[in-house]
Amino acid sequence: MLSYIIRRIIMAIPLLIGISILSFGIIHLAPGDPTALMMDPNIKPEDMEAYKEKYGLNDPPHIQYLKWVGNMIQGDFGQSLIRQGTDVSFLITERLPNTLFLMLVSTFLALIISIPFGILSARKPYTLTDYSVTFTSFLGLATPNFWFGLVLIMFLSVQLGWFPTGGIATLNEPFSLWDRIHHLILPALVLATADMAALTRYTRTSMLEVLKQDYIRTARAKGFKERKVVYKHGLRNGLIPVITIFGLLLPSFFAGTVIVEKIFNWPGIGLLFIDAAFQRDYPVIMAITVIAAVLTVIGNLIADILYAVFDPRIEY
Amino acid sequence: MEELLRVENLKTYFFDKKKTIKAVDGVDFAIKRGETVALVGESGCGKSMTSLSIMRLVPAPYGKIVEGEIHLEGKNLVRYTENEMCKIRGNDISMIFQEPMTSLNPVLTIGEQITEVITYHKRLPRKKAVQQAIELLKLVGIPRAESIISDYPHRLSGGMRQRVMIAMAMSCDPKLLIADEPTTALDVTIQAQILDLMKDLSKKVNTSILLITHDLGVVSELAERVIVMYAGQIVEQASVDDLFEEPLHPYTQGLVESVPDIDAEIGRLNPIKGNVPTPDQMPEGCRFAPRCTHAFDRCFKEEPQLLQKKYGTRTVRCFLYEDEEKGAEHARKDQYSHR
Numbered sequence: 001m002l003s004y005i006i007r008r009i010i011m012a013i014p015l016l017i018g019i020s021i022l023s024f025g026i027i028h029l030a031p032g033d034p035t036a037l038m039m040d041p042n043i044k045p046e047d048m049e050a051y052k053e054k055y056g057l058n059d060p061p062h063i064q065y066l067k068w069v070g071n072m073i074q075g076d077f078g079q080s081l082i083r084q085g086t087d088v089s090f091l092i093t094e095r096l097p098n099t100l101f102l103m104l105v106s107t108f109l110a111l112i113i114s115i116p117f118g119i120l121s122a123r124k125p126y127t128l129t130d131y132s133v134t135f136t137s138f139l140g141l142a143t144p145n146f147w148f149g150l151v152l153i154m155f156l157s158v159q160l161g162w163f164p165t166g167g168i169a170t171l172n173e174p175f176s177l178w179d180r181i182h183h184l185i186l187p188a189l190v191l192a193t194a195d196m197a198a199l200t201r202y203t204r205t206s207m208l209e210v211l212k213q214d215y216i217r218t219a220r221a222k223g224f225k226e227r228k229v230v231y232k233h234g235l236r237n238g239l240i241p242v243i244t245i246f247g248l249l250l251p252s253f254f255a256g257t258v259i260v261e262k263i264f265n266w267p268g269i270g271l272l273f274i275d276a277a278f279q280r281d282y283p284v285i286m287a288i289t290v291i292a293a294v295l296t297v298i299g300n301l302i303a304d305i306l307y308a309v310f311d312p313r314i315e316y
Numbered sequence: 317m318e319e320l321l322r323v324e325n326l327k328t329y330f331f332d333k334k335k336t337i338k339a340v341d342g343v344d345f346a347i348k349r350g351e352t353v354a355l356v357g358e359s360g361c362g363k364s365m366t367s368l369s370i371m372r373l374v375p376a377p378y379g380k381i382v383e384g385e386i387h388l389e390g391k392n393l394v395r396y397t398e399n400e401m402c403k404i405r406g407n408d409i410s411m412i413f414q415e416p417m418t419s420l421n422p423v424l425t426i427g428e429q430i431t432e433v434i435t436y437h438k439r440l441p442r443k444k445a446v447q448q449a450i451e452l453l454k455l456v457g458i459p460r461a462e463s464i465i466s467d468y469p470h471r472l473s474g475g476m477r478q479r480v481m482i483a484m485a486m487s488c489d490p491k492l493l494i495a496d497e498p499t500t501a502l503d504v505t506i507q508a509q510i511l512d513l514m515k516d517l518s519k520k521v522n523t524s525i526l527l528i529t530h531d532l533g534v535v536s537e538l539a540e541r542v543i544v545m546y547a548g549q550i551v552e553q554a555s556v557d558d559l560f561e562e563p564l565h566p567y568t569q570g571l572v573e574s575v576p577d578i579d580a581e582i583g584r585l586n587p588i589k590g591n592v593p594t595p596d597q598m599p600e601g602c603r604f605a606p607r608c609t610h611a612f613d614r615c616f617k618e619e620p621q622l623l624q625k626k627y628g629t630r631t632v633r634c635f636l637y638e639d640e641e642k643g644a645e646h647a648r649k650d651q652y653s654h655r
């Protein structure tokens with residue numbers, strides 16, 4: 001198992017290099033550069049030159065890229081071009097835990113809601129229960145995240161005042177768990193709904209297929225109650241394809257995080273990313289892109305390992 | 317011998333969109349304690365549905381037992397609740413299936429799949445159940461039982477998996493073992509081993525076997541009595557010897573003739589011409605009439621009943637035997653004329 005994990009990590013390296021080159025290239029192709037945005041328009045050309053020289057903006061692109069990668073490997077993502085004197089790595093270590101926390105909670109929410117509903121649907125296919133679950137999933141699938149988030153803020157936060165409109169905690173107050181949870185509920189819910197619909201559908205399809213299998217009939221012939229048949233003999237088989245899908249959904253999950261953090265003003269790397277993108281803060285954009293890529297690769301690695309744990313037929 | 321199972325007028329239908337499929341249409345038979353009975357007939361005649369009805373495992377919601385009684389030791393299983401049935405399945409009545417490759421759960425170890433039945437029905441502690449599972453695996457002839465127990469099914473061959481299925485099915489000393497085409501998917505050499513194994517084990521604990529097959533060759537190896545089904549109904553019942561010596565129903569005659577004869581100089585295969593009628597196009601009168609070489613006018617208008625008395629232990633569903641003397645004469649003559 002260990003050698004399998006190591007092999008998978010090594011296989012991920014070229015992927016990461018590719019992603020870093022690509023993101024570096026795309027950002028540099030985009031029109032506009034940070035100097036145009038941040039500088040006093042009346043700055044003297046010499047000062048502008050000095051500034052460009054200082055941050056390496058005059059180097060040819062491949063040198064810029066190599067410098068950046070070299071530093072990054074040492075944990076140095078450079079300094080923000082906009083917030084002068086701030087290390088990118090500082091910005092990220094400050095924000096990343098908030099994002100990971102939001103993602104973990106909403107992943108957990110998505111799984112504990114969608115899997116049971118998927119199973120419920122599969123156990124009673126083509127009944128009112130199934131149709132209701134299906135209808136709700138499609139509704140969820142068709143609803144844009146940002147819109148759903150805004151609607152919730154408008155009704156539950158602004159009009160009813162049940163929830164805060166954004167942020168991670170009430171400002172200037174001592175830490176309280178309830179306050180944190182209170183702030184977390186809406187963003188986690190909105191982020192979870194994006195993948196909940198898809199996960200419910202996949203669980204349903206997968207379980208429907210599993211419940212038709214011969215070994216399920218064998219389990220019934222052993223005299224087990226339906227609950228044991230479904231959960232002991234069906235579920236583990238039914239979740240195998242769902243794990244794969246979950247790995248594939250991770251990138252869209254990141255995209256969702258960016259939007260949700262913006263809407264709820266959640267101080268994570270998604271929010272940092274949007275601000276950086278508008279200001280062409282290259283070092284920040286690229287650091288976050290690389291981190292998102294690494295997290296996706298790690299997520300897929302975890303999915304692969306879970307897959308091997310769940311399915312004894314996989315040789316590794 | 318004491319009677320163990322009695323099936324009376326069993327009707328199991330499928331309600332498919334607008335049409336009704338009469339998979340089992342009024343079946344009566346009985347199995348004595350320790351007896352091995354074969355249920356034969358072409359594919360689609362309702363053998364599996366008959367056995368799943370006895371287990372009360374007809375695929376819901378489309379399939380349903382609409383009429384009839386199934387008595388196990390005098391208690392009518394059709395009236396049992398699902399919870400009561402759970403105590404019967406795997407315990408008093410167990411079942412093995414045609415597809416050993418897919419009948420075991422791929423994500424659970426062999427050991428787990430056997431011990432879970434033992435702990436569930438016998439309420440044995442896990443350690444004891446594992447011990448018993450190892451004994452069972454040895455009993456069904458699996459080498460290295462102690463290590464196989466922690467292996468997953470995909471490491472075993474089809475024959476080995478069917479042995480595991482048998483070990484599982486026999487783990488609670490069932491009164492009745494239903495084997496639905498247990499050897500159809502296996503190599504010929506392995507078929508014989510599996511049949512022998514079933515025979516040995518059932519003798520040990522006096523288990524009755526309902527052996528379902530479309531292969532009369534298998535029947536003569538194992539069974540004492542044979543029930544022949546055609547299009548959801550029983551058309552003939554007889555002891556194995558009687559049936560092979562003198563098949564009465566024209567359909568049975570066709571089946572017996574289509575068995576490759578090992579003794580004959582040229583092995584020949586004479587499958588019965590024509591197809592089993594589909595449930596939505598059931599012919600009027602005798603269901604076999606369109607394929608029957610003896611059919612006469614009446615066969616196309618009236619349904620023949622099962623005739624019993626005059627043949628003692630045998631029953632047959634055919635007009636030819638209504639007038640016993642003439643009918644028997646007719647059939648015999650005809651059979652010889654084929655040879």
Ligand SMILES: Nc1ncnc2c1ncn2[C@@H]1O[C@H](COP(=O)(O)OP(=O)(O)O)[C@@H](O)[C@H]1O
Nearest residue numbers: 330337339358359360361362363364365366375
């Ligand atoms: N799930 C099902 N839905 C509808 N009809 C079915 C289903 N399963 C079986 N049947 C019908 O029941 C009949 C008997 O099937 P079965 O008992 O499996 O036959 P056998 O085991 O003798 O080959 C078939 O002709 C088929 O039309």
Ligand code: SF4
Nearest residue numbers: 602605608615634635
């Ligand atoms: S009743 Fe008629 S058609 Fe049916 S089997 Fe007998 S002879 Fe053939």
Ligand SMILES: [Mg+2]
Nearest residue numbers: 360363364496
């Ligand atoms: Mg069958």
